[in-house]
Amino acid sequence: MPHSAEQAFAYLVDPRRRPEWQSSLLSVDVPEDEEPHLGQTWTELTVVGVRPSLEVVEFVPFRSWAERGTWRGVEATLRLRFIATKEGCRVVAEGEVTGAGVYAVAARSSGLLAGRAIAADLKTAGHRIAQRAEG
Template identity: 80%
Template sequence: MEMPHTPEQAFTYLVDPRNRPEWQSSLLSVDVPDDEEPHLGQAWTELTVVGVRPSLVVTELVPYRTWAEVGTWRGVRASLRLRFTAMSGGCRVTAEGEVSGSGLYAVAAGSSGLLAKRAIAADLRTAGHRIAARLEGPPNE
């Protein structure tokens, strides 16, 4: 996904779990302290629109370059890595992920993994709009 924002702007917004319900369509809320800044090892839980409450942890954080997380819920494990590359007029955000499951959750994990690529692309487009709105600030009255 190409965005008309600097890697710093995109990274700062996307890696903060507190922002995720604004741009990630599958989320209702996140449970992370309001004053906690993103950091390696940061952990939180999410509430999804289907009622699942995965636990997540940041596994990689290189400011403005790379960020990764692993999420688990019962027999499902999902990983996501975002890479930020500067480009003329903005940046490219590359998402890499994997969903796996064991036992009864193997089929569900496989199905969700197939749908994830399209959902992540749509969510990143939404994030781009949210970043732009934040940079523009409130409308002048």
Template identity: 60%
Template structure:
């Protein structure tokens, strides 16, 4: 985990000392240094029922409205969200990833997998009822190969904050619609 410093494996603590008690930052590098996988995790409370949040967040056609990095989404006409659904997004910087819904259990879990050139990413949303609406637990990872290792690692480190802000934005949009 962490940067490849070309050192051997870490040794156990010596002299009666214990390992550091705090968790390490998520991430994985293959032994050949080929892939970097950076994970993220966050939770967002929304002021709407779980069914409303799930229906909105799991539909790729709604993404440009609440996801700040998107310019457009191309989904086959008239196609409702379903397991195996594929679509393409165009980001504000011109990246055009392809995505697919790989897990869908309404209104509890929704997972997508996306890829673009040497970068792959997974995003999972888990929904739970709360007294004031629902909680969305967001997790995922971003990985890169070859020249895409560093950009993927940076994107993975920033993804948690960006996605949390986007999900909060979706909550504000939904709250205005239900008022």
């Protein structure tokens, strides 16, 4: 991203901003005045009607952040690492989706699709950060 790690981190780890750049989200349920922090929890409403519960499980400002989400028999983790570069920063996303019982197939298929979706969403986030900086 052509933005500093500080800018990217501040924007990407704030669940209140997620519907602006994450294509699978319609809304998040988190207090408007709550700043991102370790242990923060919220729920989301996805475009397919799923309402996962999420929790921040890693929070190292401007370096790394991770969340764990659960919904019925599915658990997903997403970790973002922020690496400063001469041009801005590199955001490295790592994730895993697992499921138990009847949710195993859904988890496996969503995990296969997640990489491309996350890459597209991070590209959108980069554009949104630029718009905020200009505006």
